[in-house]
Every structure is written in C-alpha cells, then in structure tokens.
Amino acid sequence: MNPMMTTMFEPVPAQRQSEEVIEVPAPAEKLSAVERYKEIIAIATDAAARQRKLDEVRCTELAERIASTQQQIAEVRDRERVVRMGAALHWEQAVEQLWNERWLQMVTFPAPDESVPPRPQGEYNHAMDLAYQALEDSLAKRTLLRRKQKD
C-alpha cells in the first residue's frame, strides 16, 4: 500500500461534535521482532508454496502428456509389431525361395536401420513390399525360361 495514503485521507470522518476527542488511529505500530521474524520466514514459506504450485501445474501438464505419449507408444508398438511381422513373413518367404540358390551366401535377418530419412512408415512398408516383389521377380525369370526350354 502506498504509505502516503494514511496521510492523504482522514480515516474517520469528523462527525462527532461533542468535546469528545476524535481518536485518529495511530500509524501502524512498529512491528515487534517476533512479527518481523515471522514475516521474513514467510518469504521462504511463500517461495515453497510458489514452487509447489508451479510443480503441481507442470505435473498436471506432464501427466496429460505422459498419458498421450503412452497411447502413442502403444500405437507405434503395434505398428512396429505389424512391420516386424510383415518383414518376417517376407523374409521367411524370401529365404524359402532362395533355398534352391545354393550359390547364394545366406545372411541373418536384417537389423533395423534407424538412420533412414524420416518418411511415412507406409512408404517404407511399400518399398519393402516392392523390394520383395523385385526379389521374387528376379528369381521367377529363370524358372520361366527353364520351363520355356523344356517346352
């Protein structure tokens, strides 16, 4: 509060006309040391309360984010499982088809390459399908030829 306020306004309107002395409230008495001490301590208490409030607000926000992230993780985990399943399926088939190609040095199931540029997963899935198709095609031509020869 502006300390000037007390001097600018009469706290009690002068209404009483008798000889009774109108008591103007004395300016706020000097704080006792105990009050002053507790006042200073209150700075820390306020700070703690402020910090707690801040933390609470942030925690609420985080809780929401965590929930939504968990949802996304669940989704991506499903997606990942589907991709893995698709890849495994293709791989199994490819290995089966390549079984006869004795000359081919077989390799283990490819490790995920996370360095690929970020693109929609569908494109990569599609590319995988195409690559499998291409592999299949590369194998199929010889069979076709041999059959032709036979014929």
Add this chain to the structure above:
Amino acid sequence: MSRRDDRRRRVEDAFAEFQRAVSAALGSVAREHRALAVEHAKDMFEFTVRGMGVDRALQDVALAQVTSFLTVDEKRLRNPRQAPLSMAEFAERLAQIKHDWQQSYHEWTASGPDQLTALVNTVAAGPASWPHESWLGTPGTHDGSEGVPELWRIGTGVVTSAPEATPFPVAVPLLDQAHLHVSSTPDSRQIADTLVENLLLRVLSHFQPGLVHVHVWDIGQLTGSLPGLYPLTRAGLLTVHDPARLHELLDELSEHIRQVHTKVLVDGHLTVRSVSGEGRRTEPWRIAVLFGNRKALREEHQQQLQRVARNGLACGVQLFIVDIPITINSPVETVSLRGDGTAFCTMTGKHVTVTLDPALPRTLVPRACAAIAEKREERRSRMSKFGDLLPERPWTENSAAGVVAPVGFDDGEPVCVQLGDSSPHALIGGPSGSGKTNFLYAMLGSLCARYSPSELELYLLDFKEGVSFAQFAPGRKDPSWLPHARLVGVNVNTDREFGVALLRFLSDEMRRRADAAKQHEVTKLEHLRAEDPTGRWPRIVAVIDEFQYLFGERDQVTAAATQLLEDVARRGRSQGIHLVLSSQDVSGIEGFWGKSAIFEQFTVRIALPKARRVLAEPANDAAVELPRWHAVINHESGVKPGNEICRIPDSTSKGTMDSLQNDLWRFEPGEAPGLFDGSKVPFLDALPDFLDLRPGDASPTVLLGQVIDVAGSAARVRFARTPGRNIAVIGSVVQDAAAVLGGAAASLGRQHEPHEAAFTLACLVDEVMPSALHLAKRLSADGHDASVIGIDGIRELLDRTAARLQSLNTGTADTPPSPHYLVLYGVDAAQTLLEQKDPTTRMSGVDSLRTVLKHGPENRTHVLGWWRGVQRLKASLPPGVYDDIGAWVAFDVQGKELLSLGPEQVMAWSPRPRRGLFFDRFEHSRPQVIIPFDTGEAP
C-alpha cells in the same frame, strides 16, 4: 559373362535391396518408437522430480545414485546404468526445474537469512543470542530499563526446500511475550534438556541476579534435571519442586499472579511490563520449567496450568513446558524435536529444519550459576540504606494515578507503599519504640524525593509529645523545611480540635476538588488533571501520628472527628486525598472499630514489630514474629497473602532525612509550611490577622486569641454599635485573663487613629497591675489616651460613664459618642464596694456598671472585663439576664457552670492549661477553643 552369372547378380541385388528395405522399414518404426519412449522417459523424470519436490528429489537415493543390484547386471557392464539425475538425456529438464526453483526462492536466497541474522543481532544482543564465550560466567547487569530482548536464540535453521541452504539463527520470544512448549522423542529428550538449560542460562546471564527466579518440576525425578543450575538454589533463585507436588508449584504461581493483579496491576495497567515502563523491572520474572513424560497431567492440574499460562505472561510468569501435552490459550512457541535430533518450531514453520545449539560446556555451567548466585547474595546482603530508597534524580514522577515509593528492602529488593485510587489510605501500627517514626521518615523521604511539591503536598500532624515532625518546619537551628509540607502540627497533645480542623480542611479541599471535577465533567483527580493540565492538583497525603488521641474521649470532638474522617476516608480516594494514620495501639480505639466502614477504606496496613489489630488477626500474625527495624507492608487490608516483609533503613539519624530535606529545600524551597505547635504561645505581634488590622472600620475587631485551625487564624469579636458587644473573661488565672484583655485592647488600639479612642484600665486586683501598666504603656505608645485607675477610682469611673451614657440616651449630651473602652481587671473584687448605694440617688455602683454594660455598646463604650468566676460575673449582671455580655472566654471553669451563658455544647468543656473556651452569642453556634496570645509582656 554367362546368363547364369547375370541372373545370380540380379538375385543378389534384389536380395540386397530387399534387405535394405526390410532394415529401413524396421528402422523407421523402431526409431519412431524410441523417440516416443525417450520423450516419455523425460516427462516421467520431470514428473517424478517435481512431484517429489526438487529439494527432496535431489536427495533421493533412487534418483541420485545407481542402485547396486543394477550395476552387477552383467549385461550392463559395457553400458553401465546411470543415476537418473546425472543422465545427459535429463540434463535439460533438470536445468529447467532448477531454474524455476531458483526463481521461486530468489527473494529468500537473496535476503532472507541475512535479514534474520541482522534482526536477531539487533533485538537479542548479548547473552540473548551471542555465543557463550562472550557471556557465560559473567552475571548480567540489565535491570529491564533498557527493555527486554525480544528474541532468544535456540539454534540454527536452514530452509530445506530452498536451493541454497544458508543457515540463519533461530530464536524464540520469551519473557512477557510467549511461553515455550517443547516436545521430544525418547531419543531426543537429552536435546530438549539442553535447549531448556541453554535458554535459562541466556536469560539468567542477561539480567541482574535476582530479576529471574526459576522453578523446576520434573515428574520423573526430584534432582536430576538441569543439574548445572543447582548452585542457584543457595541464593534462592532456583526452586526444585517435588515430583508428587505439582499443585504446590501451581498454587504458588497462581497466588503470585493474584498478588500481581491486586498489587502491581493497578490504575489500568494490564501488564507488569507496562507498570515498569521505561524503568527498572519492579517485579522479578518467574520461569517455571515443567518436565513431563508425554502423558497428560491430571485434569485439575491441567486446568490450573492452563490458567497460569493464560494469566501468567502479563504478570511475569513464564512457562517452559517439556513433554506435557496441553492446550494453551495464550501465546506459546513450540519446538518439536525429531528422533534424529533436528527440530522444527512454530517460529520458523515446517520448511525450516532447526539444529539446536549444542550444550554449554559441562564445567562452565555450574561455575556461571555459582557466580550469579554469589552476585545475588552480595546484592542481598548489602545494607540497604536510606539513600537506596531515593531515585537517581529527584522529582521526576507523576502523581496523576497515585503515589508509590519504596520504603524498605526485602532481600535487597525494594518494597513499595502505594497510595492511589485502589489503595487510598494507610494505617500504621506499632508500639512505641518499634520504629514508627523511622518508618514515617523513610516513607516521607522516599515520596518527597520522587514527587515534586506540585505533585504531592503533605499535612503532618503529631499528637505525641515528641517532636517527630518538627524538623519538617523551619526551626531555630535548622532554617530549612520540607518543601512538600503545607502544614506541620507538633505537640498537639490535648488540642484535639486541631486534628478536627485538619480533617475539616481536608474535607473542604475534597469538596473544592469535587466541584472542579464536576465542572470538567469528570469524577477522578486523574481525569481532572488530564482535563485541566495547567491547574495545580497535587495529591495530598495527610499523616496523623498517634491519631488515637483524636478519638480519646467520648465528646463532640471525637464525634466531629469521626464524621469528618468517614467523609474524607470514603470520598478522598478519588480526589487524591490520602490519610496515613499511625498509632501505638489501634486496638484501643473503640470509636472506630464500631465503624468498620471507615476502616475498610484503609486498605494499606503497615505493621511494625508487635503491632496489634493492624493486620487481619488472628489469621495474620506476621507482626508478632517481626524482627526489629522491619515492617509488614500489606496492601490488602491486612489479609495474610498480602504480607510483604521488609527491612526499613535508618531514616532518622543524621545525614538521612535531614540532609534530603536540606537538598530539596536548596533545590526549590517554595513557601514555608504553616506550623502549629501546641507548646508554643502565639505571639500577638507576629500574627498576620493582627498585623492586618487598620484604623477606619466603624465596627472594630477584637482579637481574643488564636483559634485552633489549619490557618492559625485569630478568634474575633466585632464591636458593632449594638447592644451586648461587651466581652467577659472568666477564670481565676491572672496570666490568662491579662493575655486576653491585653490582646483585645491592643488590637482595638491598632484600629483607631491617635487620640481617637479612650482606654481606661481599671486594676481591681493587685497582681494584675504589671499587666495593666504594660498595656497602658503599649496603648500610649500608639498615641491613645490610656489611664490606669485603682479600686478607689472604679466607682467614680462607672458612675461618670453611666451618667454620660444616660445623657447621650436622653439626648442632652452636647458631644457625639466617641470610642471608649473600659478594661476592667477583676470586676468581682470591687463587688462589695460597688454594691454600696449612693445615699442621695439610691443608686449603687453595680447599677452604674449594669447601665454601662447595657447602654455602652450602642454608644461606642465597650466593657472588656475579667471576672474570677461565673457566679461572680452573674452577680454583676441583672438577675437572669445575661445578654449584655455578648462574648466571653472561659478558662478554669467547668463547662456545666457555663450553661446559662452559652449553648449546651459548653457542657463538654473541661479546663486545661493555657486554653480558653470562646463563645460569641451573636456569631457562633458552638464555642471554640482558643489559645491566648503572648502580648510581649515580660513573665
């Protein structure tokens, strides 16, 4: 190459491409998964840290350290587990959290601890907060006049939730402000004891030894708690109470509070602190330390303790309650100790962890207490002298609310007498030799040194034949007087009328004050002084020593005195008029034990050794056991709990009261007090009333003697030109008669121009001749015609005067009547002579005398005659008609004989030396006692 090779190459390429596509598809989704997981982990981390509170999170073992069972996981040997707080992934979030934290606590970190340190240093300097090295072992010097430390240090605090753990002092308010409640666990009880001991030593070392008394009660043990303080017991500063007798301690504290309320907290003060004001603490603090066992006290103790807690602070009673569950309805600060030795307290709240100060060195505590006890003993055993009763600077106190002054010492502590609205009057008792005069001197000295004459006036009356108050008036050896004394009456003895006169004066003054108060629409002197700050309204203390004389007989004087005393005693309190009555033997005064209403007003009772009936006997027999030079001061009408026993310093020997009086007199003498000395004859030529007489009044005033009143005024008769203005002096003693007639004639002489009046002095008794000649000489010296005749000339004088009066009455006289005064000494001696009849006229001298008495006054001829008996006077007057004698003064004549000459009150008169009974039938309703003048005649 061959087609086969070509195909192989294509297959290889397609396979490689397929592998890449699988890797890419897997990698893309895995990366997305991982990114989400990392974000989730960060959020979880932040959530955990903030949810826990950053300050605690930083200390949290799971967050700050790597738990061992995870580190031995062999799979992780290459990639060891990191503590979440030190993981690089979370560094950013942690930094943000810490930044927020710093921001929140910015103000506190920047100034809080410093401000607290500065505050405690300011209000709790010295033993109240400093380390023990600077004070332990040195007894305190503060007496409360510099104020009381508002805070007392107990330890160091740290705000645990703050980013920076800057320590600051933790202190609690104590004395007059708040009680202290300590709760501990069995593990931390030792620390609670230390806290109490440290605080007690801080308080004990701050104040002068004696200003703080400690009471200890421990439910578990009698002498085990606070062992270091034991040396204090020998100086009476520490009282250890029996574990089974808590009620005794509580009773003692309650009684103390009650006494403070009735004795100290008067005149609107609510606390001892406000009574003491800026000055020395008048009432020592009592700190009661109660050690419990965490179980509630018995119900009645609980309630009594609550009452003590509620009312104690205002009365200087401080409680340290340790491990007693209790609800207290008054300011209290609580320190709660945890099992780990840290504490939190209500001064600092839950965010601050307090580490209490360590115990003081074991060896130094008993030594420090011994030093305090020794200092206390030294102070107590110091002979308290008269000088110790006096303030440093005289006349600084204000008497608006009452007067209070120390009169003696109890264990080196001053004991005060207080006269005010609540304790208006004092009764002092003690047989002769018990030190009553000494006590009065001590009290008056102490009062006069504190209050200036405009704050306090004294009226001092002593009926005893001693001269106890004589020194307060100017004397031959010592010209000084007590500036406060307005009236000093000594040797009053049988002049009980003077006591009545004083009471009447006080009663009138009381009425005057009440009227003034009424004009200002207030009722009390205190308020009148506030309303009329420029007026002079001192408190009046009237001391009547040996006042029992006043009520010694069953007569009108006693009746009048009783009535006036009742009036002043009842109503004087609010007008600032206080009576101090002292007596050898109060019990003998039948007159008032019947009137208990009067004595109820005398709430201050002071008993000197062996005094009877002053205190409320038989329950209060403190005076019986009282040693010499001691007194019981009791402000509660003499009931036992009000007793305060003190030693009265010697106040009568040289260099005490006399030198104080001299100092005060030099300082500001003021006007000398009026002196009434019953053993002295008033000197006519020094009497103001005589000196004021001037010629010019058609009805001159005759002064017959001095009336016994406060002003010391003269008894007067006005000689108007009306019948009956003659004066008769009745008695057998020449000296008395000559003094009255001499004074009367001299005063008349002063009111006439030279040769205006004629004085004829008839000396009918030989012994009176020297007085007559002395008077004649005096009158002649003033220029008057004064002739002295003997018995041989009396007949001729009376016949001539009678004849002249006859001629004046019949209108045959050729000159107007001029003043003629016939001063007849021993009229009855000429009775036989006068009874002889003139053979020619058949008239006797008695007839002529009767004519003169009858017709003289209206023709300015007055008789001032002396008859040696009432019957002899009557013989000179017409049978049964005595109204020609309008005024008379009787000496050694029984009251009964005077009945025919005056009102029935004369019956009570019994002759006493040098006192006469004066009655003027024209002016008085009752007779007055007078003292004849000393007219300067050689004895």
